[in-house]
Amino acid sequence: MITETNRWRGAVAFTLFAGAIGVLAQRPAVLLLAIVGVGFAAYPRLLSPPNPNLVVERAIDPETPERGEDVDVTVTVRNESDEWLPDLRIVDGVPPLLPVVDGSPRCATALEPGGETTVRYTVSAERGKHRFEPLIALVRDASGGRERRIETDDRTVIDCSHPVENTILRELTQWRTGTILTDDGGDGVEFHKTREYRPGDPANRVDWHRFARTRELTTVEFRQERAGSIVLCVDPVSSGPQAGTDATRYAVACGFGAAGRLATALVGDDHGVGIATLDHSTHWCPPKVGSTHLSELHEMLDTHPGLSQSTEAAYVSDGGTPHRSDGVESIASGDGFQAGLSDSDGAEGSVAANRYAAELSARLDENTQVLVVSPLFDDSVVRTAVSLESAGHPVSVVSPDTTGRETVGHRLATVERTNRIRTLRRMGIPVVDWDVSEELGTTIGRTAERTGSTARVATQVRNQ
Amino acid sequence: MTPTHRPTVVAAVLSVAAGIVAVAIVGDAPAQRQALTIEVAGLSLLAIGYATWRRRLRTVGVLLAIGGVSVAVFGLLIGASEPARITQTLELLPGMVGLLVLVGGLLPIRSGWERRLVAVGTGLVFLTVVTSGVVRGTPTTLLLVAAIATVLSWDAAEQSISLGRQMGREATTYRSELVHTGSSAFAGVVVIVLAIGVQALDVQGLSLSGLVALLMAAVALSVWIYY
Numbered sequence: 001m002i003t004e005t006n007r008w009r010g011a012v013a014f015t016l017f018a019g020a021i022g023v024l025a026q027r028p029a030v031l032l033l034a035i036v037g038v039g040f041a042a043y044p045r046l047l048s049p050p051n052p053n054l055v056v057e058r059a060i061d062p063e064t065p066e067r068g069e070d071v072d073v074t075v076t077v078r079n080e081s082d083e084w085l086p087d088l089r090i091v092d093g094v095p096p097l098l099p100v101v102d103g104s105p106r107c108a109t110a111l112e113p114g115g116e117t118t119v120r121y122t123v124s125a126e127r128g129k130h131r132f133e134p135l136i137a138l139v140r141d142a143s144g145g146r147e148r149r150i151e152t153d154d155r156t157v158i159d160c161s162h163p164v165e166n167t168i169l170r171e172l173t174q175w176r177t178g179t180i181l182t183d184d185g186g187d188g189v190e191f192h193k194t195r196e197y198r199p200g201d202p203a204n205r206v207d208w209h210r211f212a213r214t215r216e217l218t219t220v221e222f223r224q225e226r227a228g229s230i231v232l233c234v235d236p237v238s239s240g241p242q243a244g245t246d247a248t249r250y251a252v253a254c255g256f257g258a259a260g261r262l263a264t265a266l267v268g269d270d271h272g273v274g275i276a277t278l279d280h281s282t283h284w285c286p287p288k289v290g291s292t293h294l295s296e297l298h299e300m301l302d303t304h305p306g307l308s309q310s311t312e313a314a315y316v317s318d319g320g321t322p323h324r325s326d327g328v329e330s331i332a333s334g335d336g337f338q339a340g341l342s343d344s345d346g347a348e349g350s351v352a353a354n355r356y357a358a359e360l361s362a363r364l365d366e367n368t369q370v371l372v373v374s375p376l377f378d379d380s381v382v383r384t385a386v387s388l389e390s391a392g393h394p395v396s397v398v399s400p401d402t403t404g405r406e407t408v409g410h411r412l413a414t415v416e417r418t419n420r421i422r423t424l425r426r427m428g429i430p431v432v433d434w435d436v437s438e439e440l441g442t443t444i445g446r447t448a449e450r451t452g453s454t455a456r457v458a459t460q461v462r463n464q
Numbered sequence: 465m466t467p468t469h470r471p472t473v474v475a476a477v478l479s480v481a482a483g484i485v486a487v488a489i490v491g492d493a494p495a496q497r498q499a500l501t502i503e504v505a506g507l508s509l510l511a512i513g514y515a516t517w518r519r520r521l522r523t524v525g526v527l528l529a530i531g532g533v534s535v536a537v538f539g540l541l542i543g544a545s546e547p548a549r550i551t552q553t554l555e556l557l558p559g560m561v562g563l564l565v566l567v568g569g570l571l572p573i574r575s576g577w578e579r580r581l582v583a584v585g586t587g588l589v590f591l592t593v594v595t596s597g598v599v600r601g602t603p604t605t606l607l608l609v610a611a612i613a614t615v616l617s618w619d620a621a622e623q624s625i626s627l628g629r630q631m632g633r634e635a636t637t638y639r640s641e642l643v644h645t646g647s648s649a650f651a652g653v654v655v656i657v658l659a660i661g662v663q664a665l666d667v668q669g670l671s672l673s674g675l676v677a678l679l680m681a682a683v684a685l686s687v688w689i690y691y
Binding site (some may be wrong): 007010011012014015016017018019021022023025027029030031032033034035036037038039040041042043045086087088089091103104106107108109110138140142143144 | 583590593594597598601602603604607608611612615618619622623626627630631632634635636637639640641642643644647648651652654655658659662663676678679682683685686687689
């Protein structure tokens with residue numbers, strides 16, 4: 001996109017002024033100064049508009065930082081075209097939630113053909129998955145008269161979320177050996193019951209102690225451990241009054257991070273894992289097993305548009321105040337959560353939630369569980385979860401809590417969220433209420449303990 | 465770390481330097497040069513004071529800046545009283561005030577006013593150049609060089625503000641500033657050569673109506689280029 005900056009417009013005024021004075025005062029030398037104005041008015045027209053070919057590489061170190069750790073970002077921009085770029089302005093798309101603590105993500109330079117420049121800066125990591133926004137390059141010709149704006153789409157992701165070892169799953173049921181305990185007897189490690197011997201039972205399952213005591217043949221059964229098929233249903237909070245606020249972006253970043261880690265843990269336990277997003281779109285990846293599939297899942301999470309709900313504003317205008325903030329001042333103090341608002345759009349929202357639940361339900365196999373990852377910012381998520389549950393898919397919810405307590409609006413949002421959690425639990429849907437300053441695995445373990453289940457590698461959580 | 469969207473340093477310094485050159489070229493009487501020298505010293509002191517203030521040495525910075533402004537105003541007073549003829553004063557004063565306003569716009573003394581102050585400042589410098597041509601009949605070549613210096617001063621200031629707005633003062637921008645100002649200076653040299661060529665055609669021999677016709681052509685060309 002080429003824009004005229006019209007920066008040399010003032011030369012016309014220069015021409016008129018010098019010309020007028022020259023004529024009025026009858027001074028040819030002053031009249032001659034008008035040529036200077038005409039010359040500079042024509043100057044930008046004599047240059048061809050810039051036509052750059054830029055190659056951008058972004059490296060981050062470390063790629064999976066701890067919370068609060070400094071992450072060094074190095075962006076290299078190379079001029080692959082065979083012309084000079086006299087005025088190249090680079091603004092890297094710093095993830096909105098990560099504050100820049102050292103250096104500047106911006107730079108202006110001139111690049112010869114084949115030349116390259118490097119921008120180095122440091123951001124401070126926050127919990128969750130954070131995607132860089134497109135790098136913006138503004139290229140002007142030597143006069144500054146024409147400007148071409150380029151966005152490069154290298155979407156690097158900084159993942160600052162803890163690995164989880166426990167996952168939350170409901171009783172389960174698909175016939176494949178795995179790690180979820182069932183109430184059915186069979187092969188396994190945990191004792192289930194003994195029963196009468198039936199011909200064909202393997203000799204190592206016969207209870208020989210009892211045979212020695214009573215001469216009766218009995219067979220020991222263990223609780224069967226099976227693998228499940230789970231769909232992670234991630235909520236990008238793309239609509240509603242909370243959409244686009246910093247608190248929401250933070251919740252979504254944490255949610256996507258958690259979804260990625262849960263997917264890794266579940267696939268590691270040989271479950272089939274799929275991903276759907278709750279934004280009524282077609283983002284859908286059916287449950288499968290295996291590490292190839294896992295990288296597909298991560299790819300899908302990393303590239304989902306909901307992950308960086310950029311504030312439209314990434315533009316850098318030199319005429320007004322630039323909109324892009326290089327990181328937020330404070331996540332908790334966000335401007336979101338105006339009071340009283342999230343009682344989402346009543347009947348309409350309800351219809352949409354039901355329709356979405358029906359669409360998703362149609363895609364799921366009978367035995368597929370749904371694990372909803374949502375900050376529970378509006379009621380439609382609750383409706384969707386309840387609809388899925390009543391359609392026969394066991395639903396569990398992991399809910400990152402990023403709501404603050406500072407203002408009345410924040411406290412009201414917190415109360416509403418607590419009510420939603422209560423509603424879900426009343427419907428028999430287990431909810432992990434995850435305070436994001438803790439590790440998710442710890443919270444899941446505690447939730448499992450409280451509900452009386454054993455926290456194992458894959459934790460089974462019964463209805464609360 | 466919030467970026468500071470103030471004009472970038474290198475182009476700002478180039479801009480003020482070009483402005484000083486423009487004023488110095490037309491104000492070549494000893495009294496004028498003396499007044500200008502004092503003002504430049506005051507402006508440098510002001511800039512140093514501002515830089516000190518930004519580096520958290522608030523008191524020292526403010527004292528230096530006040531000292532700088534005082535020296536610059538003293539230079540203005542000398543420029544107003546010292547020169548032997550009233551024409552020299554008329555010629556010099558707008559430029560000296562213009563330089564002060566230009567520096568004020570590039571510091572900037574008020575955020576959001578950079579472009580306005582720079583336009584007024586360089587406009588006043590140009591007024592000095594034109595006045596010099598009218599009241600004193602300064603040689604054409606000197607007048608042309610001073611006019612080009614004025615344009616360069618405005619152009620560098622514009623580049624400085626634009627880069628400051630988009631990139632912030634923390635970003636590394638000097639290459640862009642130098643290359644841009646350099647190519648504008650080159651364009652200026654070409655324009656001088658053209659103008660001297662036009663002068664060699666002996667337009668001065670033309671009647672006033674001929675000159676007016678030429679002027680109208682120039683105006684039509686500029687207007688066609690932009691509207």
